[in-house]
Amino acid sequence: MNNQKSNFKFLEHTADIKFQAFGKSLEEVFENSALAMFNSMFDGKVKKTQKFKVKAEGKDNENLLYNFLEELIVLFDGKQFFLSGVEKIKIKDGKLQAEVVGDKAENYEINIDVKAITYSEMFVKKKGSEWIAQVVLDV
Amino acid sequence: MEIKKISKNIYEIPKEGGMKVPGRIYAGEGLMQNIEKDKTLEQVKNVAHLPGILKYSIALSDAHQGYGFSIGGVAAFDMDKGIISPGGVGYDINCSIRLLKTNLTKKDILGNQKKIAEALYRKIPSGVGRGSKFQITRKELSKLLEQGAKYMVEKGFGEKQDYLHAEEEGCMKQADASKVSERAIKRGIGQVGTLGAGNHFVEVQYVDEIFDKEIAKIFGLEKNQITIMVHCGSRGLGHQVASDYIKKMEDEYGFKNLPDRELINAPIKSKLGKDYFSAMAAAANFAFANKQLITHWIREEMKYLFPKIKIDVVYDVCHNIAKFEEHVVDGKKKIVCVHRKGATRSFGAGRKEVPEMYRKVGQPVIVPGSMGTASYVLVGTNKAEELTWGSTVHGAGRIKSRGAALKTLKGEEVKKNLSKMGIEVKSGSWKSLAQEAPEVYKDVDEVIKVVGELGISKKVARLKPLCVVKG
Numbered sequence: 001m002n003n004q005k006s007n008f009k010f011l012e013h014t015a016d017i018k019f020q021a022f023g024k025s026l027e028e029v030f031e032n033s034a035l036a037m038f039n040s041m042f043d044g045k046v047k048k049t050q051k052f053k054v055k056a057e058g059k060d061n062e063n064l065l066y067n068f069l070e071e072l073i074v075l076f077d078g079k080q081f082f083l084s085g086v087e088k089i090k091i092k093d094g095k096l097q098a099e100v101v102g103d104k105a106e107n108y109e110i111n112i113d114v115k116a117i118t119y120s121e122m123f124v125k126k127k128g129s130e131w132i133a134q135v136v137l138d139v
Numbered sequence: 140m141e142i143k144k145i146s147k148n149i150y151e152i153p154k155e156g157g158m159k160v161p162g163r164i165y166a167g168e169g170l171m172q173n174i175e176k177d178k179t180l181e182q183v184k185n186v187a188h189l190p191g192i193l194k195y196s197i198a199l200s201d202a203h204q205g206y207g208f209s210i211g212g213v214a215a216f217d218m219d220k221g222i223i224s225p226g227g228v229g230y231d232i233n234c235s236i237r238l239l240k241t242n243l244t245k246k247d248i249l250g251n252q253k254k255i256a257e258a259l260y261r262k263i264p265s266g267v268g269r270g271s272k273f274q275i276t277r278k279e280l281s282k283l284l285e286q287g288a289k290y291m292v293e294k295g296f297g298e299k300q301d302y303l304h305a306e307e308e309g310c311m312k313q314a315d316a317s318k319v320s321e322r323a324i325k326r327g328i329g330q331v332g333t334l335g336a337g338n339h340f341v342e343v344q345y346v347d348e349i350f351d352k353e354i355a356k357i358f359g360l361e362k363n364q365i366t367i368m369v370h371c372g373s374r375g376l377g378h379q380v381a382s383d384y385i386k387k388m389e390d391e392y393g394f395k396n397l398p399d400r401e402l403i404n405a406p407i408k409s410k411l412g413k414d415y416f417s418a419m420a421a422a423a424n425f426a427f428a429n430k431q432l433i434t435h436w437i438r439e440e441m442k443y444l445f446p447k448i449k450i451d452v453v454y455d456v457c458h459n460i461a462k463f464e465e466h467v468v469d470g471k472k473k474i475v476c477v478h479r480k481g482a483t484r485s486f487g488a489g490r491k492e493v494p495e496m497y498r499k500v501g502q503p504v505i506v507p508g509s510m511g512t513a514s515y516v517l518v519g520t521n522k523a524e525e526l527t528w529g530s531t532v533h534g535a536g537r538i539k540s541r542g543a544a545l546k547t548l549k550g551e552e553v554k555k556n557l558s559k560m561g562i563e564v565k566s567g568s569w570k571s572l573a574q575e576a577p578e579v580y581k582d583v584d585e586v587i588k589v590v591g592e593l594g595i596s597k598k599v600a601r602l603k604p605l606c607v608v609k610g
Contacts, residue, residue, distance in 0.1 A: 014177045014204045015537045041267065062400075063389075070382055077326040077375035080268050105268025111570035112541070113267040113336035113610070115378040116230040119385070119400035120206030136206055138230045138378075139337055139541070 008036035017112065017137040018121065022130055026061065029124065029131035030068055030096065031086040037069055037137060038083045038102075041112045046084035048101040056096045061124035065133055068096050069117045076114075080105040112139050140180055148200075148589050152180060157398070158187040163195035165527065167589040170200045173538050173581060177204035179211075185398040186214050190406075191221025193468055193475060197527055199482055200589040201536030201581060205229070207401030210481035213530045215466065216407065218474055223412045224404035225388070225419070227478035229459035230381040232419055233426035234339075234372035236505045237305070237455040238516065239434065241441070241448055243365040245345040248605050252343075252563035255444060256606040259341055259565070262440040263433055265334040265610040266567035273332040273432060280328055281316035287424035288455075291431035297438075301431060304494060305455035306484060306502075309427040311420035318418035319376070320383045327376025327425060332432040336568075336610035338534075338575055339371045341437065342507075343606040344514065350598040354500050354518050358453055360600050367437055367450070368514060368602070369430050370507055371610075372459070377422035384415040407476050416461065423460060430455060453516070454494075454503040456483050458533045464492070466528055477528045485531035485596045487521035504596045506587065507534050510564060510609070511557050511577035514602045515587050522594035531596040532586055539579035548573040557607075566609035575609060 008021040019036040023029030038046075054071045058064025075081040082105040089098040120136040142164075143151045150171060152162030162183040166174055174180065179202050186208055187196035193215045202211030207226025216222055248255065264271050275283065283290040288302035288309025302309030334341065346364045349355045360366070373380075388403045391411055397403065405412040434452065441448050461478045468475065486493050487501040497503060501519040508514045512535070523529050550569025553576045557564050566572045590596050 010542055012540050012542065014540055015210060016206065017541065063386075067386075073375075074322055074326055074379070076268065077330070080270065082268065108268070109568050109570075110267040111336070111568040111574065115375075116382050118206040118230075119394075119403075122400070138206060 007032040010040065013136060017139050019135055021133045024130065026091050026131055027089045029133045030065060030091065031089055033065060033069065033133050033135060034072055034083060034086055034100070037072065037114060040137065041114060042082070042108045042110045044108065046082055046108065047103040048084055049103045050081060051099060051101050052081060054098045054100055058094050062119065062122050064094060064096055065124055065135070066117045066119065069135070072100065073114055073117070076105060082108060114139055148593050152184055158184060160187050160192050160195050162187050164198045164202070165589070165593055166200040167585060169585060170581065170589060174198065174202055179204050179209045182209040183212065185402060186212065188398050189222055189224065189402065189404060191217040193217055199527065199530070199532045201532040201534055201586045203536050203538070205480065207399055208478065208480045211532065211536060212480045213478065213482050213528055215475040215477045215528045218407055218476060221407050221476055222404035223407050223415060223461055223476055224402055224478065225381045225384045225415060226401045226403065227480055228381065228419060228461050229480045230378045231372040231459055232377035232380060233423035233457050234459045235426055235430070235455065235457045236507055237369045237430045237434065238453040238505045239367040239437065239450050240359050240453050241365045241367065241450050243445060243448060245363045245365065247445065248343065248345070248365055252561065252606045255343055256563040256565040256608060258440050258444060259437065259606070260608045262436050263334055263341060263608060264332065265336070265608060267336045270329040271332045275328060275331055277324065277328065280324060283428050284316040284319060284421035284424050285314045286310055287427035288431040291428050291435070296435035297431050301434060301452045304452040305427065306457050309431065309455060311423045313417055314420035314424050315417035316421050318414045319380055319421050323376045323379035323383060326379045327374055330374040330376070331429060332436070333374060334371045334433070334610040335374055336571055339610040341433065341608040342368045342604050344368060344602040344604050346600050347513065347603040348601040350600065354599045357497060357500055358503050358516060358599060359451065360453070360516065366602055368505070368507060369433050371426065371429055371433065373422040373426040374429065376425050380418045380422045384418065387411055419461060423457065427455065454505060456505050458483060464529065466524060479530055481533050482530045483533045484529055485519035485523040486529050487519050487524060504531055506532055508583035509535050509577040509580035510575060510604065510607050511560060511562060512583050515598060516600040516602065517596035518599050519596055520594055523596060526593065527595050531590050535580035535583040535586055537579055538581050541574040544574045544576060544579045545570060548576050548578065562604050562607060564607045564609060571609060
């Protein structure tokens, strides 16, 4: 996995997983949010043997991020797909299209089951030239 | 935040601003200090803002920060003016506990712990990213969602007595599979009969102490008897039902007036409120069926190891659920919508919802501890109906985050330490073990002591672990 810790960081939360992701653009902060979510489940190297196209829509950036991450959880539960990278990502007018790569989940020792994305303490905002997203995952 | 001590173990957050009722925390002093460390109290306050909430927004002694509602949170709503909120039930709908009793005693198991842990681990799919060996068609899954544990029994995976000894008799009748999205079906169809991960487990235990002989006898428990506990929920299907309806409710009702976006809700009697309840009930039935299939596999595997074994269900309790129940409000009996998020129903003697064989004494309440510590069997009380909408605690409650656990604990050592105590653990992931180590939980004995003092449930028996299969 592209495990550059500077692209995201985990914050203290009693029961669940809370992270912040960073990026120079909205696309980049979404990409890093996806990487953070999968990193919370397994933080080793993941092969790129599969590719999926993902689409999501949202009324605002938070809603769009929620829906994007949820698509990835559905792929994980339904197809046992474990994400290792986001190859293409485009966001325009609340619509997101992406291509994600990864491998079969059973090949890794995954220690956390992300049940859902939550709106709890969630934000997506621009601070100066940097985008920051904060997400709490229900695990 | 202002917190008033009302009496021993009872604290209040006075009504202020947009709060419609005060907040109530039922905890001892030591537990209160833990509760104050995170955002639990803020969440109790937020819930007090919701339309139609009755009496209090409640947190029990095992409460900790959740999302929207706190974990260990209870709230009841007026059927006409009130709301139903997926965030008040939780994503893992009917995350729940089933307790099995056997005709074995501790001495039958001693020395065999490792073998048993390994056998159960092989038999019951656990962990994440691994599908189930149980195949089911889309059409059959719809039936399962409407029939719960009974579906499995009719397919040959168990006995009628199993579901008769369960909350709701293992099936919420209001379930409607057509209210569950295709996406939720897609997530759940390959997960029937799987434990999942996190705090889910199968544990072989022995009855270490009996506190109330008479009631223990009615529950079928005696000292040194072997029991088996199953903790799991509705898996991806339930998680997706929650997410789907949070989004639908947001589209319909927005969240501008809410203190937290996660508290999105719909009026109970609105179309969306009713649809959510029917879908939630279907997800709850998935969890009941899930535990029924796992029970069957436990029977098969244990029978192979102990040919004369007999395994019966003691009871099966929901932890994350909303229910329409009759309670006394302003001196009058009334149906209300009780949300229990990380809380257990604790009905006392006489309630019609309690299975007949337990109705004279009250329902069994099953409270799991952490891996190395004790679990408890309690009995529900009428006092709980007065104080907490017939609810009590659901576990020890976390105090340490998963990240903090990984910084200080290693799974290998956790396993070794437990092994020294005579507890054999089998898990697919070392990290998962470290994250669920006994040290990350509150003292379950203290949690149980407080609910006993409050009278919202009473101790019947204490169970200690011998073998643990962790998700």
